Structures are given as C-alpha cells and as structure tokens.
Amino acid sequence: xxxxxxxxxxxxxxxxxxxxxxxxxxxxxxxxxxxxxxxxxxxxxxxxxxxxxxxxxxxxxxxxxxxxxxxxxxxxxxxxxxxxxxxxxxxxxxxxxxxxxxxxxxxxxxxxxxxxxxxxxxxxxxxxxxxxxxxxxxxxxxxxxxxxxxxxxxxxxxxxxxxxxxxxxxxxxxxxxxxxxxxxxxxxxxxxxxxxxxxxxxxxxxxxxxxxxxxxxxxxxxxxxxxxxxxxxxxxxxxxxxxxxxxxxxxxxxxxxxxxxxxxxxxxxxxxxxxxxxxxxxxxxxxxxxxxxxx
Amino acid sequence: xxxxxxxxxxxxxxxxxxxxxxxxxxxxxxxxxxxxxxxxxxxxxxxxxxxxxxxxxxxxxxxxxxxxxxxxxxxxxxxxxxxxxxxxxxxxxxxxxxxxxxxxxxxxxxxxxxxxxxxxxxxxxxxxxxxxxxxxxxxxxxxxxxxxxxxxxxxxxxxxxxxxxxxxxxxxxx
Numbered sequence: 176x177x178x179x180x181x182x183x184x185x186x187x188x189x190x191x192x193x194x195x196x197x198x199x200x201x202x203x204x205x206x207x208x209x210x211x212x213x214x215x216x217x218x219x220x221x222x223x224x225x226x227x228x229x230x231x232x233x234x235x236x237x238x239x240x241x242x243x244x245x246x247x248x249x250x251x252x253x254x255x256x257x258x259x260x261x262x263x264x265x266x267x268x269x270x271x272x273x274x275x276x277x278x279x280x281x282x283x284x285x286x287x288x289x290x291x292x293x294x295x296x297x298x299x300x301x302x303x304x305x306x307x308x309x310x311x312x313x314x315x316x317x318x319x320x321x322x323x324x325x326x327x328x329x330x331x332x333x334x335x336x337x338x339x340x341x342x343x344x345x346x347x348x349x350x351x352x353x354x355x356x357x358x359x360x361x362x363x364x365x366x367x368x369x370x371x372x373x374x375x376x377x378x379x380x381x382x383x384x385x386x387x388x389x390x391x392x393x394x395x396x397x398x399x400x401x402x403x404x405x406x407x408x409x410x411x412x413x414x415x416x417x418x419x420x421x422x423x424x425x426x427x428x429x430x431x432x433x434x435x436x437x438x439x440x441x442x443x444x445x446x447x448x449x450x451x452x453x454x455x456x457x458x459x460x461x462x463x464x465x466x467x468x469x470x
Numbered sequence: 471x472x473x474x475x476x477x478x479x480x481x482x483x484x485x486x487x488x489x490x491x492x493x494x495x496x497x498x499x500x501x502x503x504x505x506x507x508x509x510x511x512x513x514x515x516x517x518x519x520x521x522x523x524x525x526x527x528x529x530x531x532x533x534x535x536x537x538x539x540x541x542x543x544x545x546x547x548x549x550x551x552x553x554x555x556x557x558x559x560x561x562x563x564x565x566x567x568x569x570x571x572x573x574x575x576x577x578x579x580x581x582x583x584x585x586x587x588x589x590x591x592x593x594x595x596x597x598x599x600x601x602x603x604x605x606x607x608x609x610x611x612x613x614x615x616x617x618x619x620x621x622x623x624x625x626x627x628x629x630x631x632x633x634x635x636x637x638x639x640x641x642x643x644x
Contacts, residue, residue: 176523182480183501183547191477206545213543214524217504225480226501228548254537278614280592281525283537284544365613 178216185228189314192229193341197316199225200338206230207250210277210285211293235343240265244309244346253282253290268356268376269347272299275358278366291327292342294334294398297368299360301328302399304345306374306391312344319343324399331397351387354378355463359455360393361447363438369394370439371447373426373455377409379463385409390456395430395448402429405452414460419453426452486550490515491559499546506530508546509556517557517587521616528615531588532556538595538614557587560594569639570594570632579628581619589615593629601637605630 181204186192196203204223206212207230215221229235235249238259245266247256256262257273276282276290276299290300291311304311305324313320313336327335336342350356360372372393380386388406393399405422412418427449435441487496490513497512506523509515509532521527523542530541533555560568567575570593580586589612596603596611603611608629609622617625 177504178502180482180502182482183484184478184480186478194477210525210543217523217542230548279611280528280531280538280540280614283539365610
C-alpha cells in the first residue's frame with residue numbers, strides 16, 4: 176500500500192498555511208501527526224491533490240493554562256500532553272484519557288488537535304472535549320471562529336470545518352477542584368478502538384449531593400455524545416444504588432440502532448454501556464470523596 | 471501564483487537531509503514516499519519490516535529523535551533534519567549484539583523473526599523511559615507490536631533479562 180501522488184508543502188508560518196489552504200480548499204488535506212491521514216492515504220481512502228504539513232509551524236506548538244481552560248495548539252503530540260507536568264497536576268482526566276489512545280508509538284506522533292479534527296466517534300479525545308463542553312478554534316484567511324464541541328462534531332467523521340479552514344487549538348475546561356472523575360472503556364485488545372467508553376466528571380455540593388455532572392460517551396452513536404439525560408438523572412442525588420441503576424438504564428437506551436458491527440451487536444453495546452456507566456459513576460463519585468478526605 | 475512568490479511552494483518531490491544510524495544522507499524523495507519504504511528501498515536498510523502498512527502491527531517501528539514511531543505512518547519528507555535509528559543501528563561497531571538483542575537470543579524471544587526488529591526498537595524506547603518495568607508494564611509496553619508466533623511469554627522474559635543487564639551496566643558506568 177502506497178499513498179497516491181500529491182503535492183506537498185510544509186509552511187513555517189500559520190498565515191502561509193491558511194493562504195495555501197484558501198488557495199486549494201477542497202483539494203487539500205492538512206497533515207499534523209498523520210496517524211489517521213497516512214493510513215487513509217495508504218489505503219487510498221483519501222486522495223488529496225495537495226497536502227499541507229503543519230508540523231513546522233512553531234506558533235501552533237503550545238500547551239497553556241488559561242482562565243477557565245487548558246489550551247492545546249495544533250502541533251502538540253498526544254504524548255507531550257500526557258507527560259506535561261501542567262496536565263498531570265491540573266488536568267488529570269485529560270492525561271488518563273490520552274493514555275488509552277492507540278499505543279505509545281502512535282501517541283508519539285499523533286496530535287491532540289488532529290484527533291479532534293478527525294472526529295472519530297469511537298475516539299477518546301472527541302468524547303472528552305464534548306463531555307467537558309470544550310471549544311475548538313478554527314482559523315482561515317477570513318479570521319477565527321470558536322465553536323463549542325457539540326457544534327463542532329456534526330456526524331460520523333464529520334465536523335463543522337469548512338474548506339479552507341484549519342483547527343488551530345482546542346480548549347479543555349478545567350474541572351472543579353472538588354470534582355470526582357473517571358474514564359473507563361471496553362476494548363477487545365489494548366490500544367484498539369473501544370466498543371464503549373464512558374467519561375464522568377461529578378461535582379459535589381456542600382451537602383454532598385451531586386451538584387454538577389458532565390457525562391460523555393464514545394462508541395455508542397455516530398458522534399461523540401454528552402448525555403444530559405444521564406446527568407439529569409443523578410444531579411441532586413447522592414448516587415445511591417437506585418439512582419446509578421436508573422442512570423445506567425437511560426444510558427443504555429442512548430446506544431443507537433445502527434451501532435452494530437463485527438465487533439459487537441447493539442444489544443451487547445447496550446449491556447456494556449449500562450455496566451460501564453455504573454462503574455464509571457461509582458469510580459468518579461468515590462474519587463470525589465478521596466479529595467474531600469485529603470483536603 | 472505570482473502573488474505567493476514569497477510563500478513556500480508545493481512540489482511532488484523534495485530534497486531531504488537526515489541521519490540514519492549515525493550516517494548522514496541527502497536524497498531527493500517523492501512526497502508520497504513513506505519513511506518505511508525510504509529506509510528499505512532507498513537506503514537498503516531492510517531490517518525495518520513492513521507488515522500492515524497502517525500502523526497496527528508495529529513491525530516498522532523505528533526511533534525518530536529517540537522516540538519510537540511507526541515508519542509506515544510518516545512520509546520520508548517529514549524526516550528531514552531528523553535522526554533515525556533502525557534495527558541495523560542497534561548492534562555495536564564490532565557487530566556484537568545490543569544487550570536487548572542478546573537477551574532475545576538467549577531467552578528465545580522470537581520464532582520467525584518478522585516482528586522482532588520492531589519489538590527490539592519498542593523495547594529500547596520502553597527501557598530508556600522506564601529501566602525497571604514490572605511485568606505488567608512490560609506487557610503494556612509491548613502492546614503496540616504484534617507477534618503471531620511466540621505467544622509473548624519468552625519476549626516478556628527477554629525484556630526482563632535485558633532490563634536487568636542494562637541496569638547493571640548503567641550501575642557500573644555510574
């Protein structure tokens with residue numbers, strides 16, 4: 176398998192990249208980590224006339240703590256985020272989620288922003304960004320726009336990116352310091368795309384009921400999902416057995432009828448979604464208690 | 471295109487300069503050439519094996535500036551200015567085996583050998599980062615490389631032995 180012929184260019188300045196993108200629009204693919212694009216080229220599922228390699232654009236290489244969120248620039252590797260002290264200390268769920276992406280060899284090249292732009296519904300980062308209500312910064316020669324994750328992901332491998340646009344940054348909101356969090360996924364083999372994955376960030380109130388919940392799913396629908404129905408089922412509660420069971424039941428029904436493939440039937444995915452919802456909610460809520468204990 | 475004269479231009483081939491196993495190379499390569507094919511066809515370094523060519527099997531794993539990556543998921547043009555180590559660069563100058571290779575030999579950590587170059591490279595990266603891994607960490611570290619012969623038991627044993635020897639050698643150096 177060899178990639179088809181294309182014209183290659185590696186600009187060093189963002190404005191140049193945007194100008195080139197604008198010039199070639201539909202015929203153009205952006206190359207960052209290449210861990211999704213190159214397989215697609217190898218299998219001839221993608222056949223762009225032009226490839227713009229953004230890896231040399233230094234201004235897109237940053238991980239920064241901002242007011243309200245962690246900003247990750249377009250050329251930052253997944254492994255760099257995984258190992259960044261700032262992320263280890265202040266955004267533990269981002270680190271946990273990244274550790275589940277592919278293998279170390281993939282994360283050494285694959286970028287955080289690239290995974291978001293590729294928008295695989297079974298991928299970890301799109302689900303996390305959706306769950307946390309994060310944002311995507313999209314640039315073009317016309318300027319910049321900011322989209323919420325739920326506006327950005329529009330369907331299976333589909334996003335709101337228009338021809339001529341480039342995702343330059345994604346923003347992962349911070350969790351509240353007292354929040355408990357957990358991420359669990361079920362994959363047949365280490366590094367495989369998960370059959371089902373659940374992310375939960377639960378913030379307790381002073382009276383120790385759940386005051387805020389962010390619950391996200393991967394692998395259960397055509398796009399990453401934030402499950403407000405599940406969130407509503409647990410907000411105000413103390414996550415007793417009955418509440419968690421009810422939440423799991425609601426979650427199972429979110430699995431869409433078309434999620435049937437060689438790896439799992441819809442019924443199996445629903446059973447997994449139910450069980451993993453229970454485990455994730457319990458693990459997240461328990462972590463909240465640990466924090467309280469150490470505070 | 472006149473107004474974009476100052477801009478970088480697109481082309482179907484590029485001149486790249488890189489270091490592979492300590493040797494410097496300058497080559498004109500097509501944009502679509504994979505790093506794995508560049509190493510095998512252009513440099514005749516056929517120790518880097520090509521299995522699935524979409525990043526699953528791990529046979530083509532090489533070190534890129536010290537980090538383990540899939541050579542089939544990179545274009546050769548992207549390696550411009552970089553330092554690469556392939557399996558051919560692992561043995562010493564007198565062609566004595568690298569301690570990891572020696573451990574695989576002694577522990578019978580291979581059968582057909584197709585996956586071995588990628589595994590040796592991955593193990594090299596793993597032990598560089600974590601010189602004293604637990605068995606679980608070893609298995610996790612090997613999870614990006616498929617072996618269809620061994621059942622992994624002897625590979626894990628080989629990694630344990632290699633880690634032990636590398637630690638001992640490091641201690642002596644200190």
